[in-house]
Amino acid sequence: MAIDESKLNAFMGKFVHDIGAVMHAATVVVGDQLGLYKALAKGAADVATLAKRTETDERYLLEWLSAQAASGYVTYDPATRHFALTEEQAFALAEEGSPAFVPGAFQIAVAQFKAIPKMASALRTGLGLGWHEHDPSLFHGTERFFRPGYAANLVSSWLPSLDGVEARLKTGAAVADVGCGHGASTIIMAQAYPRSNFTGFDYHAPSIAVARQQAARAGVSDRVRFEVASAKDFPGRDYALVTMFDCLHDMGDPLGASTHVRDVLATDGTWMIVEPFAGDRLEDNLNPVGRVFYAASTFICTPASRSQEVGACLGAQAGEARIRDVAQRGGFARFRRAAQTPFNLVYEARP
Ligand SMILES: C[S@@+](CC[C@H](N)C(=O)[O-])C[C@H]1O[C@@H](n2cnc3c(N)ncnc32)[C@H](O)[C@@H]1O
Numbered sequence: 001m002a003i004d005e006s007k008l009n010a011f012m013g014k015f016v017h018d019i020g021a022v023m024h025a026a027t028v029v030v031g032d033q034l035g036l037y038k039a040l041a042k043g044a045a046d047v048a049t050l051a052k053r054t055e056t057d058e059r060y061l062l063e064w065l066s067a068q069a070a071s072g073y074v075t076y077d078p079a080t081r082h083f084a085l086t087e088e089q090a091f092a093l094a095e096e097g098s099p100a101f102v103p104g105a106f107q108i109a110v111a112q113f114k115a116i117p118k119m120a121s122a123l124r125t126g127l128g129l130g131w132h133e134h135d136p137s138l139f140h141g142t143e144r145f146f147r148p149g150y151a152a153n154l155v156s157s158w159l160p161s162l163d164g165v166e167a168r169l170k171t172g173a174a175v176a177d178v179g180c181g182h183g184a185s186t187i188i189m190a191q192a193y194p195r196s197n198f199t200g201f202d203y204h205a206p207s208i209a210v211a212r213q214q215a216a217r218a219g220v221s222d223r224v225r226f227e228v229a230s231a232k233d234f235p236g237r238d239y240a241l242v243t244m245f246d247c248l249h250d251m252g253d254p255l256g257a258s259t260h261v262r263d264v265l266a267t268d269g270t271w272m273i274v275e276p277f278a279g280d281r282l283e284d285n286l287n288p289v290g291r292v293f294y295a296a297s298t299f300i301c302t303p304a305s306r307s308q309e310v311g312a313c314l315g316a317q318a319g320e321a322r323i324r325d326v327a328q329r330g331g332f333a334r335f336r337r338a339a340q341t342p343f344n345l346v347y348e349a350r351p
Pocket of ligand 1: 201202203
């Protein structure tokens with residue numbers, strides 16, 4: 001076997017990059033948990049000052065800071081021995097509400113690592129692994145990672161991209177947010193459209209309990225309810241809008257969900273489907289964003305679908321053609337891509 005040394009070296013370079021990122025992930029989770037990035041955002045300082053500011057052990061903190069500097073998550077000035085965050089690093093790592101806030105993504109990665117024994121078994125047996133069977137870091141990480149994208153896009157561009165929906169929400173409409181998880185999207189919509197009423201549904205009872213607390217904290221409990229229900233049998237009728245954020249592909253029976261949405265939607269209503277950005281073919285998705293989604297899909301989305309009845313396993317990179325098919329077979333005559341970001345595709349389906 002002839003090894004091409006330059007190709008091997010290129011692969012080893014990729015490997016060093018990747019293993020560094022993977023091991024760095026654990027330091028991000030700890031730093032986020034202890035508020036280290038938020039403390040750094042208060043201003044540049046040497047390690048002794050930062051140890052006092054963060055109430056951490058100085059020697060350990062130096063190692064943590066060094067790791068952050070080597071990863072480009074913190075800046076280091078050798079002349080003063082001060083560590084700091086640039087404006088951009090602070091925006092992404094220390095500002096919980098910013099549209100670029102990323103620490104939640106690393107919590108999702110923690111859940112993937114914890115699921116290794118279950119997935120090693122599932123890959124052989126073909127059995128499912130339900131959303132509810134994961135470590136809770138998945139539920140909290142998903143909320144914290146997805147909310148910034150919704151806060152940045154949902155009210156400003158995604159809802160206005162749908163035909164007539166924004167106007168109806170402003171005057172007052174009934175909305176079901178299905179597969180709502182911790183209710184980030186439901187609460188953002190309720191804050192923006194106080195005359196409408198919103199019901200978030202999810203089959204995962206612990207997520208619904210958190211969503212209720214979040215709604216109370218956000219002061220929108222008067223117009224938001226959260227109920228445990230599946231996408232195929234959630235109650236209510238004549239909804240003006242049914243939304244599904246990053247969850248249709250997780251369902252075992254997306255066609256059953258589509259048919260039910262068609263049944264409970266008003267004849268002039270809209271089904272808004274937000275899905276991970278993806279092309280229709282595998283080769284379209286062999287890029288950095290597809291890499292993230294395929295990894296998550298292997299451990300989370302595809303086994304979640306397999307764990308439910310039908311087990312359609314659309315996967316997180318389902319792409320527009322498959323989602324269109326689900327909508328059309330459910331009875332939706334009109335379907336179009338209404339908006340997109342580097343991470344999401346937004347579809348509008350209408351009867
Ligand atoms: C990736 S999370 C997205 C949560 C939320 N929509 C968000 O964007 O933050 C997928 C959600 O779909 C829910 N889910 C999966 N299958 C479901 C089903 N058949 N019916 C209702 N909810 C479901 C899960 O419990 C989970 O909360």
